[in-house]
Structures are given as C-alpha cells and as structure tokens.
Amino acid sequence: MNTPTPRWQRRKDARPAEIIEAALSLFVERGFAATRLDDVAKLAGVTKGTVYLYFANKEELFKAVVRETVLPNIESGETLLAEHQGRWADLLWTLLERWAERMEQSASTGISKLMIAEANNFPELARFYVEEVVIRSRKLFANVIERGIAAGEFRPVDVALATRAVISPLMMIKVWKQSFSLCDTEPVDLRDFARFHYELMLQGLQAR
Amino acid sequence: MNTPTPRWQRRKDARPAEIIEAALSLFVERGFAATRLDDVAKLAGVTKGTVYLYFANKEELFKAVVRETVLPNIESGETLLAEHQGRWADLLWTLLERWAERMEQSASTGISKLMIAEANNFPELARFYVEEVVIRSRKLFANVIERGIAAGEFRPVDVALATRAVISPLMMIKVWKQSFSLCDTEPVDLRDFARFHYELMLQGLQAR
DNA sequence: GCAGTTGTTGACCTTTAAGTCAGTAAGTAA
DNA sequence: TTACTTACTGACTTAAAGGTCAACAACTGC
Numbered sequence: 001m002n003t004p005t006p007r008w009q010r011r012k013d014a015r016p017a018e019i020i021e022a023a024l025s026l027f028v029e030r031g032f033a034a035t036r037l038d039d040v041a042k043l044a045g046v047t048k049g050t051v052y053l054y055f056a057n058k059e060e061l062f063k064a065v066v067r068e069t070v071l072p073n074i075e076s077g078e079t080l081l082a083e084h085q086g087r088w089a090d091l092l093w094t095l096l097e098r099w100a101e102r103m104e105q106s107a108s109t110g111i112s113k114l115m116i117a118e119a120n121n122f123p124e125l126a127r128f129y130v131e132e133v134v135i136r137s138r139k140l141f142a143n144v145i146e147r148g149i150a151a152g153e154f155r156p157v158d159v160a161l162a163t164r165a166v167i168s169p170l171m172m173i174k175v176w177k178q179s180f181s182l183c184d185t186e187p188v189d190l191r192d193f194a195r196f197h198y199e200l201m202l203q204g205l206q207a208r
Numbered sequence: 209m210n211t212p213t214p215r216w217q218r219r220k221d222a223r224p225a226e227i228i229e230a231a232l233s234l235f236v237e238r239g240f241a242a243t244r245l246d247d248v249a250k251l252a253g254v255t256k257g258t259v260y261l262y263f264a265n266k267e268e269l270f271k272a273v274v275r276e277t278v279l280p281n282i283e284s285g286e287t288l289l290a291e292h293q294g295r296w297a298d299l300l301w302t303l304l305e306r307w308a309e310r311m312e313q314s315a316s317t318g319i320s321k322l323m324i325a326e327a328n329n330f331p332e333l334a335r336f337y338v339e340e341v342v343i344r345s346r347k348l349f350a351n352v353i354e355r356g357i358a359a360g361e362f363r364p365v366d367v368a369l370a371t372r373a374v375i376s377p378l379m380m381i382k383v384w385k386q387s388f389s390l391c392d393t394e395p396v397d398l399r400d401f402a403r404f405h406y407e408l409m410l411q412g413l414q415a416r
Numbered sequence: 417g418c419a420g421t422t423g424t425t426g427a428c429c430t431t432t433a434a435g436t437c438a439g440t441a442a443g444t445a446a
Numbered sequence: 447t448t449a450c451t452t453a454c455t456g457a458c459t460t461a462a463a464g465g466t467c468a469a470c471a472a473c474t475g476c
Contacts, residue, residue: 200413255425
C-alpha cells in the first residue's frame, strides 16, 4: 500500500506566527480593509476557520500583527547606544546604516506604511504604536544628537527638529518604495540614499 | 401664506466638485475601502443616488478625486522657476515655504497619504500620479539644484539623491501629521521644520 | 398657472466578505 | 487496532456596503 500524505497537519504552535506573517504582507500591500481573510488564510496555508481559531476577529489579528512585528526592531538600537564609545557622528551613521539594511531585508518595516494608512481607523492601536515605537525611536536618535552637542561635536541645534530631520528622509523613501515600486521609473537605492543623507546632514550638524 | 423653503435644490454644476471635496476628506481620513459612499453623499449634502448620477462607481470617483485635486498645485511652482532671478538657494526656500503653507491650508496635500495607502490597489492610477505629479515635482526641484550647481552656488552633488533629500522630509512630516495628529504628543510645526530642514541641508549643499 | 423636463431622492436589489459551527480527519495513547 | 481528543476544514449565515431605478419634486418655458 502507498502511504498517503495527509491533506493537512496539526501544527498548533506554528500557526499563529504563520498567519501573522501572511497577514502582515497582505495588509502592507493592500491595506487593512481591502485584505480578505480568505486570502490571508490561503497565504498561510490554512482556511479561514483556522484564522478564527487563533484570533478573535480581523481587528485583533491586525493588532497582533503590529505588536508582534514591530517591537523586536528597536531594542538592538538601544543597546548600540548604551555600549557606544567614540564619535557620535559614527553612531549616527551606524544606526542609519542598520536601519537601511533592515528595510531591504525584513518585511516588518512595512508596518510604518500600514500604520500611516490605518491610524485614523484604529486610534487605540495608533496610540500604542506612537508610544511604543515612534517615541522610542525618536528618543534613541535624540539622545545621540544631544550627547553630540554636549560633547561639542555638534552645533546646539533644536533637538526635536533635528531628530525628525534625521529620521524622516529614510522613512519616506522606504514608504515610497513600498507603494510605488511598480511604477516609479527613477528609483533610488536605499543605502546610497542613507549615505548621501547622512553626509549632507552632517555638514549642517557639525560644529565648526 | 409662508413660502416653504424647498427640501433640496437642483445644482447640477456644483454637485461634482462638492462630492469630490467630500470624498477627498473622507478618503484621506479613512482610506478608500473603509469609506462608505453613503457617508460621502451625506457630507456632500446629497444622497447616494446623486453620487452615482455623476460618477460611474466608487473607483471612478476615487480617480476623479486624485485628478482634480492634485494638478493645480504644481503649476505655480513651475512658473516660479521660469521667472526666477537671483540666488538658487533663495528659490529653494521659496518653494519649500510655499509648499509648507499649502500643506497647512488646503486638504489637497492629503492626497499624498492617500496615494501611498492605495497605490498597490490602483496600479493605473498610481502610474498616472507618479508621472503627472511626482516626476514633475521632482523635476522642479532637480532643476533648481542643477542650476545652482551650474552657477557654482552648490557643490556638484548627485542630483537624483539630493532632490529626494530636499523633498522627503517635509512630505514625511505632513503625512505623519495627517495620520497621527490625535496621538502624537510631540508634534512639530510644519513651517518651523521646513526652515530648519532648509538651513541644515543648505550647509551640505553650498559650495565652499 | 400649467405642462414638460430633469436633478434628486430613498427604498430596494445584489454582491461581497466577515464571522460561525457541525463535521472530519490527524494525531495520541492504551 | 481501537477509542479518544482536538486542530482543522468548508459550507453556511449574516451584515454591511456597493450599486440600481421608479417615483418625486424642483425648476423651466410657454
């Protein structure tokens, strides 16, 4: 007799993560409302019923996607800051470079586009995201700038504004690529841009 | 006898623009899929049937919103460039300042957030937007930078990268405000940021 | 005024996708 | 093998929103 391969397997532990991964990529591509749970299930290799076995409803799945995907990314930067010795400009570049790298690899950075699109529809989730992700990321960069100023390495600029000037260009380019990769005839390389942005900005930041 | 005010009026010419305006503000706030046509109609002071009198379906309304709203904004910048005399850095600041002003006033700049969110769901519209709006805006700024370089006012930087470095920060801050105004506890003023960004960037751009 | 035209309504139909659950088959242990 | 548990399926129900259209009432011209 042939040993028939089972039509499906029981994989209770792996399912949630797989469903979240599938949901992430479809939410990022199409948006929350335009994504059908049948499609999420299909991409995760299960059926819709299974999705509802692990998540109470579509909104809870969305929240899980944001929570599970976003938090791991910040901690590495915070360790870098804690352990850093030497010029603050170098740390700034290290942070930007790592960020650009991660943007090219993992799908998780697509969350920023997703949150921008859906923030108004999920106020509580937006608040969670702003507090746990945005403010923390800003603090990280703000710290570097502040210490650079204190060390006499940077001019005494407005830190809140400078922080945004440092973060926003890379973020915008990434969000842009996420949305218009198919039709932008003049794309730029993320790392090239990160380097260019860093050098341009450093001129204005450095003390004379 | 009292002259009864009619329950509604026939205003064939004004309806399309009013419906488009209503749709714009709801699309920007909630996204395309999450916006109900009943709500658009209500906000425009009509009923759903009237919306379908002027637009074939929801998708055509969306296209009309993008087309009608976005085009008028670019031309003024192009005239400024054509008529400019003097330092190119000054023109750069004029363009950025006007852009920041318009962002604070008209709702039309919310289109960028909308297109970012929906580009993948409307490939043809995304192509139209990229070609008619994005590329044209980039060309405008690229021209200023190129002429500044030719005049020896700016260093010979990579124009494509510099253009994005100039545009993206303001755009990101605007998109951000659009999405997180309710829960961002550390908002920045658009004009302040525009000025800060301009001065920071100019340091890196200027020839020595 | 009155008759004819048409912009507008609102109840209705239709489609789509969220959410449910009884049944099925993959695993497990004796 | 068999008896049992439960992860998983897929057809079903339901709700909501897109889309339609016959009737209506605001205008127009005579």
